[in-house]
Amino acid sequence: MNVIGSSTRTSAACLFSKILTSPRARIKISWDIVCSKHSGLGSRQYEYDLVVIGGGSGGLACAKESALLGAKVAVLDFVTPTPLGTYWGIGGTCVNVGCIPKKLMHQASLLGEAVREARSFGWQIPDKVWCDWSRLREAVQDHVKSVNWVTRVQLKEKKVTYINARGYFKEPHVIGCVSKDGKEKTITAEKVLIAVGGRPNYPQIPGAVDLGITSDDIFSLKYPPEKTLVVGGGYVGLECAGFLSGLGFDVTVMLRSIALRGFDQQMATLIREDMERRGIKFIDECIPTNMQKVGKGKLEVSFKSVKEKQEVSKAVFKTVLFAIGRKPATEQLQLQNAGVDYNPETGKISVTDEATNSNGVYAVGDVLEGKPELTPVAIQAGKLLARRLFSGSNKRMDYSNVATTVFTPIEYGCVGLSEEVAKKEFSDNLEVYHAFYKPTEFTVPQKDTSSCYLKVLCLMKEPRTIVGMHFIGPQAGEVIQGFAAAMKAGITMEQLQDTIGIHPTTAEEFTRIFITKRSGLDPSVQSCCS
Ligand code: FAD
Ligand code: NAP
Numbered sequence: 001m002n003v004i005g006s007s008t009r010t011s012a013a014c015l016f017s018k019i020l021t022s023p024r025a026r027i028k029i030s031w032d033i034v035c036s037k038h039s040g041l042g043s044r045q046y047e048y049d050l051v052v053i054g055g056g057s058g059g060l061a062c063a064k065e066s067a068l069l070g071a072k073v074a075v076l077d078f079v080t081p082t083p084l085g086t087y088w089g090i091g092g093t094c095v096n097v098g099c100i101p102k103k104l105m106h107q108a109s110l111l112g113e114a115v116r117e118a119r120s121f122g123w124q125i126p127d128k129v130w131c132d133w134s135r136l137r138e139a140v141q142d143h144v145k146s147v148n149w150v151t152r153v154q155l156k157e158k159k160v161t162y163i164n165a166r167g168y169f170k171e172p173h174v175i176g177c178v179s180k181d182g183k184e185k186t187i188t189a190e191k192v193l194i195a196v197g198g199r200p201n202y203p204q205i206p207g208a209v210d211l212g213i214t215s216d217d218i219f220s221l222k223y224p225p226e227k228t229l230v231v232g233g234g235y236v237g238l239e240c241a242g243f244l245s246g247l248g249f250d251v252t253v254m255l256r257s258i259a260l261r262g263f264d265q266q267m268a269t270l271i272r273e274d275m276e277r278r279g280i281k282f283i284d285e286c287i288p289t290n291m292q293k294v295g296k297g298k299l300e301v302s303f304k305s306v307k308e309k310q311e312v313s314k315a316v317f318k319t320v321l322f323a324i325g326r327k328p329a330t331e332q333l334q335l336q337n338a339g340v341d342y343n344p345e346t347g348k349i350s351v352t353d354e355a356t357n358s359n360g361v362y363a364v365g366d367v368l369e370g371k372p373e374l375t376p377v378a379i380q381a382g383k384l385l386a387r388r389l390f391s392g393s394n395k396r397m398d399y400s401n402v403a404t405t406v407f408t409p410i411e412y413g414c415v416g417l418s419e420e421v422a423k424k425e426f427s428d429n430l431e432v433y434h435a436f437y438k439p440t441e442f443t444v445p446q447k448d449t450s451s452c453y454l455k456v457l458c459l460m461k462e463p464r465t466i467v468g469m470h471f472i473g474p475q476a477g478e479v480i481q482g483f484a485a486a487m488k489a490g491i492t493m494e495q496l497q498d499t500i501g502i503h504p505t506t507a508e509e510f511t512r513i514f515i516t517k518r519s520g521l522d523p524s525v526q527s528c529c530s
Contacts, residue, residue, distance in 0.1 A: 048074050050389070051175050051189035053167035053333065056092015058365030058378030059195030060151065065386035067158045074187060075155065076177055078166035080199075082216045083209045089148030090155075090162065093197050093366070094375040096144055101219035102239055104140045106407045109246025113409070117445040131247045133224035141220055163187075169338040172358055191389060194340070194349065194356070194363040195382065196333065198326040198373070203231070207291030211299055212320045215240060225249055225319035229301055231288055233259035235406055237323035238271065242408040245280045252281040252315070254288065256306055256324075260406065264418035267453070267470050274410045274451035274472075286312065291320060328367040343369055353396050354385045362389075372402050403484035405477035410451055413480030415487055416468035422457045426467070429460050432517040433493070438525045439474055440504040449525065454509055456496065464493040469510065479507040 050066050052059040055077030063075045079096075081087040088096035108131060115129050155162045165177035170186060178184045200214035213221065215236050226249055230241040233255040245251040253259075253275075259282075260268035276282065283303065290302040294316060302314045328347045335342055335349075339358045342349045348369035354362045362385055365378035380397060387393035403415035416422075422430050434455035442449050457468035469483050486496070501508025515521045 046173055046188040046190045048072050048161075048187060048189040050074075050191045050193060050386075051076065051167070051187060052193045052195055053175065054092065054193075054195035054197055054329075054365070055090045055151075055162070056195060056197045056365065056378070057094050057375040058197075058382040059092070059193060060090075060155075060382075061379040062193055062195065062364060062382030062386045063160050064154065064158050065383045066390050067160045069386060069390035071386075071390045073159075074161040074163055074189070076163045076165050076167035076175070078164065078178075078180075080166075082214065083202075084213060084217050086217045086220055088220075089145065089151075090164075091144075091148055091151050095147050095151070097216045097219055099375055100147065101140045101144060102215075102243070103407060104143065105136070105219065105243040105247070106239065108136050109243040109409065112246055112248070117447070120445040133221075133247070136247070137220060137222075144219075166332065168332055168334045169340075170334075172338040172361060190360060192338070192361050193382075193385070194330070194333065194361065194367055195365050195378070196329040197366045197378075198328045200236075200322065201325050201327055202322055203288060203324060205289055205291065207293075207299075208288070208320075208322065211291050211293065212322050214322050218321060221319075225321070226297075227317050228252070228319040228321060229254060229288075229315070229317040230321045230323055232256075232323035232325070234261070234323060234325065237321075238275070239407050240321055240323060241280055242275060245275070245278055246409055251279075252283060252317070254283045254286055254303065256287050257285065260412075262418075263406070263412075264414065264455075264468075264470050265420060266455075267412055267414065267418075267472060270451040270453055270472055271406065271408050271410070271412050274448075275408060277448055277450070278409055288320075326366070326373070330367055353388070354381055371399050372404070374402065374404060377402055401484065401487050403480050405480060407477070410472055411474065411476035412470070412472045413476035414468070414470045415480055415484040416466070417457060418468065418470075419455070419457060422467055426459060430467075431458050431460050431464070431493070432456070433458070433513045433515065434517055434523045435509060435513050435515060435526070436524045437473075437506070437509045439506045441474070452506075453523075454513065456493070456510065456513055458493040466491050466493060466496060471506075471510070473506045473509075475506070479510075482507070483510060 049071035050073045052063045052075045055075045067073045077090045079087045165179040202208045231254045241251045241253045259272045286303045288303045294300040330347045340356045349363045350369045364381040366373045405413040438449045454471045458464045458466045499511045501511040
């Protein structure tokens with residue numbers, strides 16, 4: 001029997017052939033059909049059932065789940081160093097240069113804030129407290145490396161072959177694997193998953209690539225960044241600006257247009273205002289035009305207004321961090337050899353249920369056109385795809401109502417529609433409830449609560465289904481996660497208002513919300529127990 005794969009599958013195949021004492025070709029063919037039709041495990045014309053190009057969030061999830069279901073799987077992962085020379089291990093963006101190191105640095109910055117606040121709660125703390133960048137960097141990198149190691153162990157345990165090489169298509173089922181030293185080998189697979197994620201963009205201005213850094217460098221930067229210019233006002237820009245400022249560095253953010261485009265703009269404005277109150281400076285509607293060294297550790301940045309199209313100023317920084325978006329790593333894949341269509345402008349791939357237009361070639365994660373670029377999205381899509389490919393499942397990925405949080409110093413979590421989009425979609429059928437609130441933990445240290453605000457968007461028509469929830473405050477990610485589950489289950493405004501809160505928490509504010517924007521009533525802080 002020509003069936004290769006996991007031990008379970010191989011022993012099932014052996015049993016089958018033993019029972020059928022006469023192993024005729026007819027029987028072999030019918031077994032292969034059973035395998036390929038019902039489990040996705042085809043006859044072994046290829047070395048692997050699945051080859052995954054890209055060992056990040058989506059690729060690893062799909063590889064591990066597929067192996068669990070009996071598929072023979074290989075994962076290729078390769079990190080091209082940044083212009084500064086930074087590189088990292090297996091696990092992709094989230095683990096190495098994204099969510100995880102970002103959350104740890106965010107936490108380090110929140111701890112600084114907490115230490116300062118602790119004085120008002122009676123803690124005796126020296127006047128000068130500061131964060132040692134090199135110790136923080138080491139601690140963060142130690143954790144990242146431990147995750148890299150665990151990932152490799154997991155792959156081994158699950159019998160997934162890990163190949164540390166850059167993959168590209170030679171043919172739809174034939175993958176070239178180029179290792180660091182330039183050696184190349186070829187492997188074949190019945191199914192191929194593209195999960196190569198993306199890398200940060202640099203602007204096309206003199207000095208940017210040689211002198212600037214990106215989020216790929218910041219978490220392992222050998223020196224404290226000190227006075228920093230962050231170019232870009234998306235998730236990455238504002239999050240990096242937030243933690244760097246919280247760690248005590250002088251930070252300026254340069255915006256080409258608005259902060260957090262695509263998010264609810266009332267919430268984005270509150271986030272920006274909070275950052276400004278913390279001392280972060282903003283340069284509006286400008287883009288950099290040139291960068292040059294003007295002394296040891298000094299970078300002069302020239303910039304111009306996007307409106308007047310003329311150079312308005314120059315400023316000197318120690319570090320310039322570009323956070324101007326990311327592009328998918330599809331350029332080197334030679335997609336044309338597999339006949340995979342992609343958008344030449346964005347480099348992204350359109351899929352239907354994660355299947356590309358090329359038979360047997362799939363894609364998940366940040367490479368997908370028009371899908372949220374978030375780790376849990378890539379993971380869920382990868383897992384569900386594996387189940388559809390190898391266990392006959394028909395469960396599809398639902399990309400709607402994905403909750404997200406921007407980890408700025410005061411966090412912003414949301415799920416569902418922004419007020420702008422909801423208004424467009426539902427016009428007069430939209431009700432917006434809102435409130436400012438005062439977290440109990442903000443009272444003793446007398447922290448500014450001007451940006452502590454939440455709103456709920458629901459339909460006017462019964463059953464008044466909720467279509468958006470927005471929350472700014474401490475631990476916004478933790479707050480919004482449970483409400484995302486409620487929204488997935490179709491929660492209505494009445495059900496939310498019938499929910500008994502947990503007191504004293506900030507999440508309970510969602511259950512106390514009663515003022516509509518339409519009423520014109522003052523949404524400012526109500527008493528804690530009203
Ligand atoms: P990736 O995780 O990027 O993995 C792709 C892998 O493929 C990489 O290891 C890459 O080196 C490798 N590769 C590329 N080309 C090849 C090739 N030809 N051959 C072999 N290997 C290749 N998301 C959240 O949900 N929450 C957050 O808080 C969050 N914070 C973030 C913070 C930052 C600074 C950044 C940049 C991103 C953040 N994200 C966050 C987004 C999240 O990291 C991504 O959505 C997620 O990692 C995408 O997973 P992926 O599998 O598509 O790709
Ligand atoms: P982004 O959200 O697309 O933001 C890019 C920013 O750069 C925008 O402010 C944009 O301005 C600006 N910009 C683009 N080109 C520019 C140029 N040439 N010059 C100056 N400014 C320019 O990209 P990102 O911040 O890199 O994030 C990428 C993705 O990673 C996000 O979509 C998100 O899904 C994921 N991510 C998630 C988290 C999280 O979950 N907490 C954190 C980080 C990243 P305009 O608005 O004018 O275009």
